[in-house]
Amino acid sequence: MQRPKKLEAPQGKLAVLLPGLGAVSTTFISGCLLARRGLAPPIGAITQTGTIRLGKRTDGRSPKIQDFAPLAQLSDMCFGGWDLFSDNAYEAATNAQVLESKHLDPIKDELSAIKPMSAVFYPEYVKRLTGTNVKVGKNKAEMVEQVREDVRTFIKNNGCSRAVAVWCGSTEIYLEPKPVHQSIAAFEKGLLESDPNISNSMIYAWALLKEGVPYANGAPNLSVDIPAMHELARETQTPTAGKDFKTGQTLMKTILAPGLKARMLGMKGWFSTNILGNRDGEVLDDPDNFKSKEVSKLGVLEEILQPGTYPELYGDLYHKVRINYYPPRGDAKEGWDNIDIFGWLGYPMQIKVDFLCRDSILAAPLVLDLALFMDLGHRAGFRGVQEWLSFYFKSPMTAPGLYPEHDLFIQSMKLKNTLRWMMGEELITHLGHEYYD
Ligand SMILES: NC(=O)c1ccc[n+]([C@@H]2O[C@H](COP(=O)([O-])OP(=O)(O)OC[C@H]3O[C@@H](n4cnc5c(N)ncnc54)[C@H](O)[C@@H]3O)[C@@H](O)[C@H]2O)c1
Numbered sequence: 162m163q164r165p166k167k168l169e170a171p172q173g174k175l176a177v178l179l180p181g182l183g184a185v186s187t188t189f190i191s192g193c194l195l196a197r198r199g200l201a202p203p204i205g206a207i208t209q210t211g212t213i214r215l216g217k218r219t220d221g222r223s224p225k226i227q228d229f230a231p232l233a234q235l236s237d238m239c240f241g242g243w244d245l246f247s248d249n250a251y252e253a254a255t256n257a258q259v260l261e262s263k264h265l266d267p268i269k270d271e272l273s274a275i276k277p278m279s280a281v282f283y284p285e286y287v288k289r290l291t292g293t294n295v296k297v298g299k300n301k302a303e304m305v306e307q308v309r310e311d312v313r314t315f316i317k318n319n320g321c322s323r324a325v326a327v328w329c330g331s332t333e334i335y336l337e338p339k340p341v342h343q344s345i346a347a348f349e350k351g352l353l354e355s356d357p358n359i360s361n362s363m364i365y366a367w368a369l370l371k372e373g374v375p376y377a378n379g380a381p382n383l384s385v386d387i388p389a390m391h392e393l394a395r396e397t398q399t400p401t402a403g404k405d406f407k408t409g410q411t412l413m414k415t416i417l418a419p420g421l422k423a424r425m426l427g428m429k430g431w432f433s434t435n436i437l438g439n440r441d442g443e444v445l446d447d448p449d450n451f452k453s454k455e456v457s458k459l460g461v462l463e464e465i466l467q468p469g470t471y472p473e474l475y476g477d478l479y480h481k482v483r484i485n486y487y488p489p490r491g492d493a494k495e496g497w498d499n500i501d502i503f504g505w506l507g508y509p510m511q512i513k514v515d516f517l518c519r520d521s522i523l524a525a526p527l528v529l530d531l532a533l534f535m536d537l538g539h540r541a542g543f544r545g546v547q548e549w550l551s552f553y554f555k556s557p558m559t560a561p562g563l564y565p566e567h568d569l570f571i572q573s574m575k576l577k578n579t580l581r582w583m584m585g586e587e588l589i590t591h592l593g594h595e596y597y598d
Pocket of ligand 1: 183186287329331523
């Protein structure tokens with residue numbers, strides 16, 4: 162791949178389109194509105210606070226990423242979304258009970274003006290929800306056309322020059338890749354026949370890619386991770402990314418596991434359990450929807466620890482993940498981990514983690530970074546799966562035939578090196594020249 166020509170600062174407004182206007186979306190939008198008025202800090206977003214070292218350590222060049230890469234500005238972002246509930250973003254944020262009124266009140270008018278477009282919602286993929294703000298059409302192909310029309314209308318009415326999309330809708334039931342997912346032709350036939358293997362999120366993704374809108378998937382369902390979408394993304398020169406925002410417990414797992422492995426400590430078991438009480442938790446209480454999440458969460462340790470290469474350390478690992486819906490906690494999830502490790506001569510030890518986190522507070526900055534980096538990648542001519550954004554996902558999508566990288570630190574290095582490469586800077590290998598010069 163050729164390096165992109167010098168990337169200029171973007172012109173015009175960026176539409177950020179969010180299928181699913183629930184807890185994560187409204188927390189993200191609110192944070193951006195507050196941050197651009199200087200009312201609250203956008204903590205946790207690499208694009209807003211992160212720095213990047215350039216050249217040799219002695220050069221002393223470590224600009225902020227936002228001063229180095231020509232990202233869109235918060236003030237140039239314009240927010241829209243779809244939901245089966247007709248609550249505007251202020252009402253949805255109030256229902257989600259993530260942010261306090263001291264944060265919602267100053268932006269009430271701006272949030273209230275964000276009204277969800279009607280959703281593509283075939284209920285069999287998310288059985289726990291029923292809403293009335295839904296599209297009607299004779300088949301799934303017609304639904305794709307309606308979403309495409311929504312995108313064009315939104316861009317036009319809001320005077321935007323381009324758009325990106327981040328799926329923040331509920332987790333759908335577990336689906337496996339089927340023949341209908343294998344090519345553009347098979348998928349388009351499936352849309353006309355309303356094939357049951359084409360879920361709601363796939364309909365959005367198809368419409369968005371057709372419109373050349375980059376699409377990142379924050380949930381674990383397949384959505385854009387099928388060969389037909391990869392083919393369409395290449396054809397329309399559009400970036401894709403996914404799956405499943407890497408937040409609470411899995412974030413901890415991908416911080417701890419690489420460290421334990423780097424020290425060649427063995428592991429017999431990792432038991433993870435969670436309680437959460439938001440709408441996401443309610444949807445995940447359905448075993449079919451939980452299955453999507455479980456598959457996404459379980460892959461992490463296997464890929465990081467490589468039991469095939471280190472059978473004596475990780476060959477007998479027992480890994481279990483549970484999610485329990487517990488309404489009193491709302492969005493304030495609690496995740497417990499018990500890790501059984503062993504060291505020198507095989508002596509056992511235990512690590513306990515109790516993370517009292519806030520789900521949407523951890524997810525919101527990821528939506529912001531993804532929107533800005535997907536837009537940047539698109540302007541740099543990137544297309545298809547954006548593996549350099551694996552940093553943000555529990556179950557990173559890869560180009561066909563490759564294994565995913567889960568180690569947070571390798572992911573971070575890959576992200577920054579991609580930015581350096583994109584901007585014509587030397588890649589950093591962390592090799593110290595003083596050893597051999
Ligand atoms: N830390 C996190 O919060 C986190 C981490 C990883 C993944 N996720 C995923 O992000 C997604 C959003 O999480 P949330 O906490 O905001 O959930 P939420 O339930 O508050 O919001 C999801 C919204 O999507 C809407 N929706 C469902 N199907 C839709 C469709 N077909 N079209 C339009 N809207 C639809 C629902 O009505 C709901 O308002 C979930 O899939 C969740 O699993 C969240």
